[in-house]
Amino acid sequence: MAALATLVLGLPAPGPACAADKEVTFAHQDMVVPFRALMASGALEKATGYTVHWRKFGGGGDVIRAMASGSVQIGEAGSSPIAAAASQGLDIQLFWILDEIADAEQLVARAGSGVTRVADLRGKTIAVPFVSTAHYQLIAALAEAGLGQADVRILNMRPPEIAAAWERGDIDATFIWDPVLARVKPSGTVVVSAGDLARRGKATFDGLVVDRAWAAANRDFLVTLVKLIAAQDAAYAAKPWNADAPEVAAVARITGSAPAQVPASLAAYRFPTLEAQASPAWLGGAAAKALTETAAFLKAQGRVQALAPDYGRFVTTDVVDAARKGPVPGPEGR
Missing domain, CATH: 3.40.190.10 (Periplasmic binding protein-like II)
Structure with a gap:
């Protein structure tokens, strides 16, 4: 070789x-x-x-x-x-x-949380690695839905910590990528993807x-x-x-x-x-x-x-x- x-x-x-x-x-x-x-x-x-x-x-x-x-x-x-x-x-x-x-990062809400659109996140707890692309997309999605950071509780977590928090039931939603994304999707609902936001100018x-x-x-x-x-x-x-x-x-x-x-x-x-x-x-x-x-x-x-x-x-x-x-x-x- x-x-x-x-x-x-x-x-x-x-x-x-x-x-x-x-x-x-x-x-x-x-x-x-x-x-x-x-x-x-x-x-x-x-x-x-x-x-x-x-x-x-x-x-x-x-x-x-x-x-x-x-x-x-x-x-x-x-x-x-x-x-x-x-x-x-x-x-x-x-x-x-x-x-x-593209669609490799997604905002997923826990099944049973009552969240089917971004606006439903008001008062919910969301985990995301701060200063990541997912964090940028999360804030953009919230703003697009008329929500500010004071309207939700955002936790700064690394991907493995997000997976553990999801399994414990500590968070209502996460904006994350694989392999953690694949772990949370079976028990959650995809609300929006990075690809959706990119098509609206947030690449x-x-x-x-x-x-x-x-x-x-x-x-x-x-x-x-x-x-x-x-x-x-x-x-x-x-x-x-x-x-x-x-x-x-x-x-x-x-x-x-x-x-x-x-x-x-x-x-x-x-x-x-x-x-x-x-x-x-x-x-x-x-x-x-x-x-x-x-x-x-x-x-x-x-x-x-x-x-x-x-x-x-x-x-x-x-x-x-x-x-x-x-x-x-x-x-x-x-």
């Missing part, structure tokens, strides 16, 4: 000491995306010669705090925590759209962000990374995996999902292609606009104290542009 990846990517074969000299800590979450199969395959390490330390976090806010501490160089975060990080001056760059959230996404200085010194690694992610996404799009696929087993193992639930979870997202990444629809324009609008929302909610003068500074197409110029690996290169 290493020889094939080296041949297809056009990279020099890593020497014996390469992995020891080149290391990166990559913060990921539990979103059910094709990238998890790539993580499990070891293809990134083989193609680059880097030692990759994969660290799982409970939410984008935790990822951003780890990056701010200097202990993480690359991380997965939603558009809301990325906007918050940029507003706080963290020197990061968004270089890849991991997914368009959200998950992206990969990198420390700017580290990116400048390790550009080849990032280019190889996005080539491999693009190839994995393309392989999935060409032939979506069934529950028995080895890729599904890898996704389930990393995310904590049940294998039987993974295919439906994957289908809820949209994965922009390598060609689409740098277009005006994503890194070439809309991503900076989304960060700008999200940051303004966060400031209005008191989650950030000030706004950055230009959110476009925190978005780059350079890595994707470089990846498009070179050969892209096929599934056999993994």
Whole structure:
């Protein structure tokens, strides 16, 4: 596999000491995306010669705090925590759209709670990870229904805490993603999805962000990374995996999902292609606009104290542009 990846990517074969000299800590979450199969395959390490330390976090806010501490160089975060990080001056760059959230995040009300529409949430207890894309969508949904935060009780919980609170009956509703979403839906009712709100102008996404200085010194690694992610996404799009696929087993193992639930979870997202990444629809324009609008929302909610003068500074197409110029690996290169 290493020889094939080296041949297809056009990279020099890593020497014996390469992995020891080149290391990166990559913060990921539990979103059910094709990238998890790539993580499990070891293809990134083989193609680059880097030692990759994969660290799982409970939410984008935790990822951003780890990056701010200097202990993480690359991380997965939603558009809301990325906007918050940029507003706080963290020197990061968004270089890849991991997914368009679409219907992968949903507001679910407990069966028997009497909630069938957002307006019914008045006086109810709702759990959501604060400063996440789901939090942003929840507040937007409440505002759209004429409710303010004082009209409901919102609890800040990480996904595993939400699952436990739901099972105990402590909360009436949650705005969350898989694998927790799949656990709460059988005993709840979907009230609204992120996709519904996106169609009304409140789009959200998950992206990969990198420390700017580290990116400048390790550009080849990032280019190889996005080539491999693009190839994995393309392989999935060409032939979506069934529950028995080895890729599904890898996704389930990393995310904590049940294998039987993974295919439906994957289908809820949209994965922009390598060609689409740098277009005006994503890194070439809309991503900076989304960060700008999200940051303004966060400031209005008191989650950030000030706004950055230009959110476009925190978005780059350079890595994707470089990846498009070179050969892209096929599934056999993994």
